[in-house]
Amino acid sequence: MTLADAAIDLRGLRKTYGSLEAVRGIDLRVERGEVFALLGPNGAGKTTTVEILEGHRTRTAGEISVLGHDPGRNEPALKRRVGIVLQQTGVDLYLTVREVVEMIAGYYPAPRDVDEVIGLAGLTEQRDQRVKKLSGGQRRRVDLAVALAGDPELLFLDEPTTGFDPSARRQAWETVRGLTALGKTIFLTTHFMDEAQALADRLAIIADGQIVASGTADELIGATSAATRIRFRLPDGAIPPDAAGARVAGSAWEIETDAPTRALNLLTGWALETETPIGDLEVNRRSLEDVYLQLTADAEATE
Numbered sequence: 001m002t003l004a005d006a007a008i009d010l011r012g013l014r015k016t017y018g019s020l021e022a023v024r025g026i027d028l029r030v031e032r033g034e035v036f037a038l039l040g041p042n043g044a045g046k047t048t049t050v051e052i053l054e055g056h057r058t059r060t061a062g063e064i065s066v067l068g069h070d071p072g073r074n075e076p077a078l079k080r081r082v083g084i085v086l087q088q089t090g091v092d093l094y095l096t097v098r099e100v101v102e103m104i105a106g107y108y109p110a111p112r113d114v115d116e117v118i119g120l121a122g123l124t125e126q127r128d129q130r131v132k133k134l135s136g137g138q139r140r141r142v143d144l145a146v147a148l149a150g151d152p153e154l155l156f157l158d159e160p161t162t163g164f165d166p167s168a169r170r171q172a173w174e175t176v177r178g179l180t181a182l183g184k185t186i187f188l189t190t191h192f193m194d195e196a197q198a199l200a201d202r203l204a205i206i207a208d209g210q211i212v213a214s215g216t217a218d219e220l221i222g223a224t225s226a227a228t229r230i231r232f233r234l235p236d237g238a239i240p241p242d243a244a245g246a247r248v249a250g251s252a253w254e255i256e257t258d259a260p261t262r263a264l265n266l267l268t269g270w271a272l273e274t275e276t277p278i279g280d281l282e283v284n285r286r287s288l289e290d291v292y293l294q295l296t297a298d299a300e301a302t303e
């Protein structure tokens, strides 16, 4: 495999701002056709990384390939193949949605059909409305339509659903899924763990300028610590068998385990045998959010 085979390949990326090391040697690989999410707390280095990939910032060190090009060279041949949805973009508010998309499409050699782009962005009903009249969430969709106009192979989405209501978020997710069905590669930054879990094939967590974990959501959830949490209540004075590995958690008991069947068997077997009622039994898989909070807290603690 060479750097150029993947949609994005980053090796040893570093970026310093004066004495601040914002990105401290990160490696990332995004395959073609994949949705990849970059997660991390405020100030972790996400925007810096993404803007270097987009060719909007220079790097201090590292090798980068985006669709086989070095984005630092600002080649038009690369720019035509990449779409970018920034957190805020400026389009002419007095144009209609269709006029905006048509205008942008005009800059590209092989644009996607304008009405199809509007449909993909979920704006068919608003097609002839001026952007000025649209809601905040609908304007974000115009930004997406603008990014799609040139029919890019690779799309950067920077916090695409911030400010959306729950149903608009679900619609945006459907749009992203529609884009992957068309074979697009998507690089997403988000603060929403459910979004990353719902959309990303693979993800990376960045904390303090370094990647602290990467893989599929399942790999991340399985890799850090026990993947299942069992919670329950017992009558005062009742103590579950040692082998179940339970510990007191507030007014309840908790078991964290990678072998939930065995732990539940021990617990419920003991309860039946001793006629001890188990209350409020809950069995939950750790969420990506649990993993994220643990990893980013660990990174902060080792600073």
Ligand code: ATP
Pocket (backbone or CB within 6 Å): 017, 020, 022, 040, 041, 042, 043, 044, 045, 046, 047, 048, 049
């Ligand atoms: P957020 O989630 O808040 O958008 P982020 O992960 O995108 O954060 P960056 O914007 O990449 O983080 O910032 C990483 C670090 O680099 C921060 O400490 C930030 O203050 C610093 N930084 C970012 N841009 C510059 C700049 N142009 N000049 C100096 N320092 C900068």
